[in-house]
Amino acid sequence: MSATAKSSSPAQRSTLLACAAVGATLLMLIALGHDGRRVAQLFALASPALVWLAWPVRGARAHRVRTCVVWLWAMGFALDGVIRAYLLDGYQAAPDSSLIQSAAANTNSREGAEYLSMHWRAMLVWSGALLAAGLALGRFAQRGARQAMAWPRWAVPLLCLALLVSTVAYLSKPWRRLHPVLFWSQWSQSVQALRAGWADQQQQRDTALARAAAAAPVVVQEGPATLVLVITDSINRDNMALYGYRRATTPRLLAHKAQLGDQMVVLRNAWSVDASTVPSLRNMFNFGLPPEQEPQHVLALARAAGYKVWWMSNHDDVAIEQQHARLADVVDIVNRTPGRAGASLDGELLDCVREALEDPAERKLIVVHLMGAHPHYVLRFPAGANPFDDQVDDVEAGLEKSGRSAWVRRFRQEYDAALLYHDSVVSETLQLVRTIGRADGYRAWMYLSDHGQEVGHGSNHAGHSPSTASGYRIPTVIWRNSAAEPYRAGTGDRPFRADWAGWTMADLLNIRWTGDATDRNALGEGYRWVAPVLPVKVSSFED
Template identity: 30%
Template sequence: MSSWNPSHRPAVPLPAPATAATSRWPALPPLTAGAVAVLLALYLTLAANLPLWRTLVQVGRAPSAYLPLMLGMGLWLVLGLTALLAWLAWPRVIKPLGLLLALVAAVVQHYMLGYHMVMDPSMAANVLQTDVHEAADLLGWRLLLDVGVVVLPVALWLWRQPIRPQPALRRLGSNALLGLGALLLVVLVTLLFSRQLAPLMRSEPQLRYMMNPLASLYSTGVAALRPGLSRSSSSPRVVISADAHLKAPVSATGRPPLMVLVVGETARADHFALNGYARDTTPELARLGVLSWRNAWSCGTSTLVSVPCMFSPLGRTGHEARRSEYENLLDVLQASGLAVLWLDNQSGCKGVCERVPNAQANDAAQVAKYPALCPEGECLDAVMLEGLDARLAALPPDRVARGVVLVMHQIGSHGPAYAKRASQAFRRFMPQCLRSTLSDCSHAELVNAYDNSIAYTDHFLAQTIGWLQQQSARFDTGLVYLSDHGESLGEYGLYLHGMPYALAPEVQKHVPLVAWFGGGLGRHSGIDEGCARAGLDAQVSHDNLFSTTLGLMGVGSSAYQVQRDLFAACRRSQVAQAAPEGSQAP
């Protein structure tokens, strides 16, 4: 009898361990990384471009018109994404980067669907510079749902999809062949569909920024490289402040000027009762007898574009065409010997205040100190008035004795969380929209929330004027308020702002401009207020801010342009108010 020896046991193949995935789903055949890239490009083209397909249907109107457009742009997208992904088509790379690309595409599609925005370079730059509070206002359950619908299917597929290994050199050759082949086919598709697509790109230029996610990647790259969109405080600038100086004072009081310049946020001119709006959104300013220009226009449709532009000496056209960065209004004011302070209740000054004293009014210390003004970590604009006397006292006394320019940068009517921009006492128009997905609110609720934010701005400006009146024993005071851009509230299906300037509706560009000189600043600079009131229907813009401010503060500079000074024609005293003969704007 022989004993049993385990080593002599016949070899029997063991079954693969069962898992949830293998028990529920059939196995997928292995694919090369290049094939995964092509399928991913096809999926993103179909699933992450609903705004593009919808727009093409609206533009084409009839199937015979829009189907060729959809085919041509669809092929562009598939081939363009394939050309991009071909260089990432490596077994250990394609899955995580493919999933990340799908996530980006899904997020961008959500905002294009919800807010009818397009991802041009300015919008990409805005996204890159958005702070935590602004980003939080844009989050919600709809974002999770929209992203999940796009990302979960591709995530499941990528998780289960086996990738066939290939030698490195062979994979490199295949990737190069796939990428170059896709680019050649892009050229071929362009030639085949040029008759349909070329006129479309000229008549509907926003479509090029709706090709998702290619447009997002392109715009982000441009935003990172273009002057003014990628900011660097150390980059060289064209100096315009070298000859800045204070002129002989016009005022007979002997008091230095104190000007508060309020940079508004997202305010529409047509929602100010001062400009004829049916609702009384600006009662406190009306009682103060302010000047209000009814035909004022912005440099851009986003804070990132408008704020640097409005402080520039170049005007909108020159600012857009510039090849170099320039010093700005604050540099000239400071070089003249005035005291300058930028106080911010938003996500920063977009590079404008980097070379002058500046402070955040909504930092952690302020939030902790003024909880009633800073609910949920976001501060109402009135927080900028807290401790303002101490901030003024901390400025260099020799400069203060010559004059002060204090810039306040509002959170204003920043959307989509309009309901957060007004305290309880100023929620006059109810019911108001409380959601961040604005299309979920009725138009009436949305307008109510927005108008409440304008009513709060009215109160904040009146409070600021009250503070200026308290300084009248020491200074000749005045205030200028100018919003950076307007806002869409559902008109034409658009929400928020940031549309390319040439395509943006007027409501994103028509802004309020208000001035108050009851504290003596008008008399200080020799302004005939009756003359100024006679010009309130004239067309003005952000281009006027630079020279108007220099004129009000009595600053001489070769960068000053008399034709852009709103009050040049209304000065009783013309002492050195015009630019030196032959001087030109830089």
């Protein structure tokens, strides 16, 4: 070996180590957020940085520029991988999925801060991984080749192959659009377009009203009629004493059930098909049909049939307001604080419910949209009103035995306290509809949640959960006064889908129209259950 070759050997080893370390770090982070061939595609897009590290740069200034550019380049791929890994771990979703894009389009700065305050532990772990990767990449990016050297025979063909594959990757549009800079730029534009579409939907609402009028809906029951529809957020029926939970979270609903008997039916096998609010409400009010089928909207049908419609909400939510609330005759949003985690309590809506029930309109549909137990749980009940705080009972012991962390057990206590307060509000809406109005008139009340919530039921997680059955298990309860027909035997044991709730709502409103169907109405004689396709395995929809 010549003297020149010997003198260059340490520099050569340092450069090879730098390329290998940067390449291995990138490959690991890319694999966290991607699978299959996409890992190879992203690595091909990232490989120019490795080639540049092997290319000799003699000048000190040029060396610093290369170090900075290579580090920034690599960190772009690292950040992309960590974000995707976080979303996969917490939500089993890609960033361009409708779940994530809807949530991003429906989020403001305050809600983002509130989300961070609840999920900072998981985010801290992933941020730590990103920081470690950044330090490693920064250290090895400084060790790029500074002088010409004799490379092993295998190195030159390998670098040429890397350049060739990278060139192909950048020439291919399907590959190129995966590049973090392009992907996240386009993702941001998609979110902005989605938000803009929500902000201006008057034309879609006009179309929905015209479509409803063309269907010529009629009310088949004479006399005054009132339906109070209570839609809540993030309630898992497994945490309700009404459904057999071991904590006393629903004493007032249990009292109503004991008093009302068969007039109040508890659908014990109710499921949502969506794990987040926006798609769930769209399915509820559009009869579970996709937009391309031009479905009817329940509120538009009710108005066309002669109902006066109210929408009262504790949500400050532009998507829901534009897609649904503005179809009503009267809109009352009591929560004026941006962010769904605002501190406005659901009880603020009770005066609005009373006023609507006292309105002289002959036929009324009153939609009450509650925050329910949407995180933060601690904001869903009055301060100091948590009887389960630090309570050692069977529920706490079971969670501890299942290996649930202290913070998940604390969230379960807060969640159950939220359900206890929620029970008082929901029960009061039922009490109001039972007592206000003409004694000879038809009155009905329906209560259900948009989706469930995971609070240590199937995993060590608290919050929205599209990856566990708890994210889809919801309560559904229906009451009708004596002016209505009795429920059919076994109605409470029927499995129920929230995306079919529109058919049941129409039955409670006694509306019939062109295109009406009965096989999806849970109260109907011809009901035919079809199990939904969920992204999680459910052993039985009848449990």
